[in-house]
Amino acid sequence: MSDRELEEFLAVHPFTADLDESQRARLAKQARLAHYQPDEYLIQEGRPADAFYLIVQGLVSIELFVPGHGPRPLQTVEGGSAVGWSWMLAPSRWEFDARALERTTAVVFDAERLRALLLEDCCLGLRLVQRLLFLVTERLRAARLQLLDLYGPPRER
Amino acid sequence: MxxxxxxxxxxxxxxxxxxxxxxxxxxxxxxxxxxxxxxxxxxxxxxxxxxxxxxxxxxxxxxxxxxxxxxxxxxxxxxxxxxxxxxxxxxxxxxxxxxxxxxxxxGTSWPLQLAHGQDVLLIAGGLGFAPLRSALLSILRERWRYRQVIALYGARSPTDLLYRRDLSRWQQRPDLVLRMTVDHPDQYWRGQVGVVPNLIRQVAAFFEPANTIAMICGPEIMMRFTIRELQKHGVPDEHIFLSLERNMQCAIGLCGHCQLGPFFLCKDGPVLPYSRLAPFSDIREF
Missing domain, CATH: 2.40.30.10 (Translation factors)
Known part of the structure; x- marks a missing residue:
């Protein structure tokens, strides 16, 4: 896949669509396109957080493996969203699993090269950090609402 | 005879x-x-x-x-x-x-006539799917009157999903966009996990916000976050309709048990546009 084709994916993905063309071109140089089959892991807990994923198409389950119970899905992420921010923060290890539930396509950034790019281009760095913060806020809000168990019978809430 | x-x-x-x-x-x-x-x-x-x-x-x-x-x-x-x-x-x-x-x-009914010629977004949480099911059945019976029809449904778990036979039939319809999510999946669930407002972004490409009528029913906190998400996408307040549940007793606007601000929800509601409710939305018990 050429940088040009990757740029086209970045131009339509909500995470990167409103970046400058030159910023998207720089990002494309750090990226590759990857395909995942159902049940294939993008991320596994405890392993080095060495990549950042923009989901283009498909469905990914963010989950924890509970011994005796198997994978416990916490949230799912569809095309148009992003997966993984542990690469931003030391010690850069994944804290959850991310598993494709259906055939999934993602733009995958190499974390080390991406970190270097963001340090070199602070303007792009700020814009990506803002987007990641938005993503974290969204996931946190969703997790808080799930905790409320809104649909349960009144006496069980 | x-x-x-x-x-x-x-x-x-x-x-x-x-x-x-x-x-x-x-x-x-x-x-x-x-x-x-x-x-x-x-x-x-x-x-x-x-x-x-x-x-x-x-x-x-x-x-x-x-x-x-x-x-x-x-x-x-x-x-x-x-x-x-x-x-x-x-x-x-x-x-x-x-x-x-x-x-x-x-009480009042869903604004089905107002939705003629518009995109329709039905958003249900939990048992809130019940009042919206009748709207969806009515819309599907006269499908030609509406543009895009999108139904979003969130439940506690897969076993808490209502109308499972309808849902599997509706999933096959090419003229209906149906998305479901659950808060707590079981081991057999292969669908989405998360809250209903998150689904709105996923279907944003299917509706034109200015020409969309949204109908929402579910727990009030779910409706609050859903309204915010619709507003972010540009759906006007007067196009957002909620069904509110209160302690209806006489049902004809006499006893006052279902009063919410200036409204008796049994006769002014239960379905009201958010544009009329918004002035009271900062009341904590709203």
């Missing part, structure tokens, strides 16, 4: 229930059933999607329950009921052939 005259509620005392018989009972979840009711007398209580009826069990009490289906025969009613209190526990335990009292219909 002389045909019996049809009685309509307008000609009667609104406090007196009509006797109905349970025609069928379908278990939806462990605590929720759908009852199909037929009037014992030649009476037509013509309920519109979004309106509610007062269902009574003799000697136990009366509760407001929205209509959840369309009549298969004139005069029939369909209601989905969850056992949460003494009256609803009795209603859920009813069997075909049992009798109940019914009065109504009461």
């Amino acid at each position: 002389v045909k019996a005259a049809i009685t309509t509620p307008a000609a009667t005392n609104p406090f007196i229930p009509f006797p109905f018989v349970v025609m069928s009972r379908r278990r939806e979840t462990r605590d929720t059933v759908t009852l199909r009711l037929r009037p014992l007398r030649n009476v037509r209580l013509l309920a519109q999607p979004g309106q509610f009826m007062m269902l009574s069990v003799i000697g136990v009490g009366e509760v407001p329950i929205s209509v959840s289906g369309l009549p298969r025969r004139p005069g029939e009613l369909e209601h989905t009921i969850r056992a949460v209190g003494s009256v609803t526990r009795h209603l859920v335990a009813l069997r075909p052939g049992d009798y109940i009292g019914v009065r109504g219909p009461f």
Whole structure:
């Protein structure tokens, strides 16, 4: 896949669509396109957080493996969203699993090269950090609402 | 033979229930059933999607329950009921052939005519899918009147999903965008996990915000976050309609038990546009 084709994916993905063309071109140089089959892991807990994923198409389950119970899905992420921010923060290890539930396509950034790019281009760095913060806020809000168990019978809430 | 005259509620005392018989009972979840009711007398209580009826069990009490289906025969009613209190526990335990009292219909209905020629977004959480099911059935019956039709539904778990037979049928329809999500999946669930407002972004490409009528029903916190998400996407407040649940008792705007600000939800609601409710949205008990 050429940088040009990757740029086209970045131009339509909500995470990167409103970046400058030159910023998207720089990002494309750090990226590759990857395909995942159902049940294939993008991320596994405890392993080095060495990549950042923009989901283009498909469905990914963010989950924890509970011994005796198997994978416990916490949230799912569809095309148009992003997966993984542990690469931003030391010690850069994944804290959850991310598993494709259906055939999934993602733009995958190499974390080390991406970190270097963001340090070199602070303007792009700020814009990506803002987007990641938005993503974290969204996931946190969703997790808080799930905790409320809104649909349960009144006496069980 | 002389045909019996049809009685309509307008000609009667609104406090007196009509006797109905349970025609069928379908278990939806462990605590929720759908009852199909037929009037014992030649009476037509013509309920519109979004309106509610007062269902009574003799000697136990009366509760407001929205209509959840369309009549298969004139005069029939369909209601989905969850056992949460003494009256609803009795209603859920009813069997075909049992009798109940019914009065109504009461309140406002979903703005189906306003939605003609528009994109329609139906957003339901939990048991809130019941009042929206009747709207969706009505829309699908006259599908040609609407542009995109999108239904978003969130439930606690896969076993808490209502109308599973309908859902699997609707998933096959090319003229309906249906997305479901659950908060707590089981090991067999391969669908989405998360909250309903997140689904709106996923279907944003399917609707034009300025030409969309959104109808929402669910727990009020879910509706609050859903409204914010719709606003972010540019759906005008006057195009967002909510169904609000309160303690309806008289159902005709006399007793005041269901008062919310200047509204008696039994007659001004339960369906109201958010543009009318927004001035009161900073009241904590709203």
